[in-house]
Amino acid sequence: MCRWLAYTGNPIHLEAVLFRAKHSLIDQSLHSRLGHTTTNGDGFGIGWYGHPTDIPFRYRCIQPAWSDRNLREAARAIRAPLFVAHVRAATGTPSQETNCHPFRYGRWLFAHNGLVRDYPAVRRDLMLAIAPELFPLIEGSTDSEVMFYLALTFGLERAPVAALERMVGFIEETGRKHGVGEPLNMTVCATDGEQIVAVRYSSEGQSRSLFHSTSFRHLRDLYPDDPRILAAGQNAFLVLSEPLVDLPGWWEAIPESTAVVARGGEIEQYPFTPELA
Structure with a gap:
């Protein structure tokens, strides 16, 4: 499907x-080891904060990200304290720039891996639930962008985890009304530049x-001479679809139905339970 990191x-x-x-x-x-699809070549996106x-x-x-020379130049030049990157494998919607992640609203960025099943059947009902003032801002045709604007409608800017739970609950309720037994599969990332909220749920x-x-x-104690760890600092945090390196003690799998919030060097995990909107 897709791969992303923050x-x-x-x-x-x-x-x-x-x-x-x-x-x-x-x-x-090009070579996803854990993804539903090996190749993710239907576009890409990066979003980053200067402050x-x-x-x-x-x-x-x-x-495709691997063939974009401008991305290589940009990645060499851009230095940021918080960023999100996404490579896309389309699930039924066109390969166009407005369908590439991350999506943006104000200070918020949003990226998604997964799908809303039978999306054409539920799309109208989902879109009609988006707040009227947000609806004109939708640019593309993906289920992912609709998920983002539903989360904003349900209060992402005030209480991110609760808003994502309401978004998922609404999608599942809508899907089942249309006879979809397993409406949603997702990992998502939402950030406002001060916190990263990531969820694994299906x-x-x-x-x-x-x-x-x-x-x-802990990593600095395990690998005191690794320049990547020293450069990132002791409060650094990465959340990602697949590990970047194969080193013991570096990565922890996020359990099913779990939200992770990283802010100011603190990492907290919460059970993720969909709620009806």
């Missing part, structure tokens, strides 16, 4: 995780893979 910590160059890691996101776009309170920058393109309990880094303080 980073927060000391400012680092994007190329460190997009290109230079052994199993970088660009490598995953947590700024509106994030964004670059999206419909080319209606069938077999979600796409999702991992996060263990404590960088």
Whole structure:
């Protein structure tokens, strides 16, 4: 389907995780080891913050990530304390720039891996639930963008985890009204530049893979001479579809039906339970 990652910590160059890691996101776009599809070549996007309170920058393109020379140049130049990157494998909607992640609203960025099943059957009902003031901002045709605007409608800016639970509950309720037995499969990331919220959930309990880094303080003790750990700092955090390197103690799998919130060096996990809107 798709692969994505999000980073927060000391400012680092994007190329460190997009290109230079052994199993970088660009490598995953060609050779995903844990994804539903091996190749993710239907476009890509990056979003990054110069400062947590700024509106994030964004670059999206419909080319495969591995063949975009401008992405390589941008990743070498851009140094940021928080960023999101996504490589896309389309699930029934066109390869166009407005369908590439991350999606943006104000300070918020949103990325998704997975699908709303039988999306054409439920699309109208889902879109009609989006707040009227948000509806004109929808640019593309993906289920992922609709998920984002539903979460905003349900209060993403005030209480992110609760809003995502309401979004999922509404999609599942709508899907089942249309006879869809397992309406949703997702890993998602939402960030406002100050926190990263990531969720792993699916209606069938077999979600796409999702991992996060263990404590960088602990990693520094395990690998005191690794320049990547020293550069990121002790409060750094990565959440991602697949591990970037194969080193013991570096990654922790996020359990099913779990939300992870990273903010200011603190990492908290919560049970994720969909709620009816």
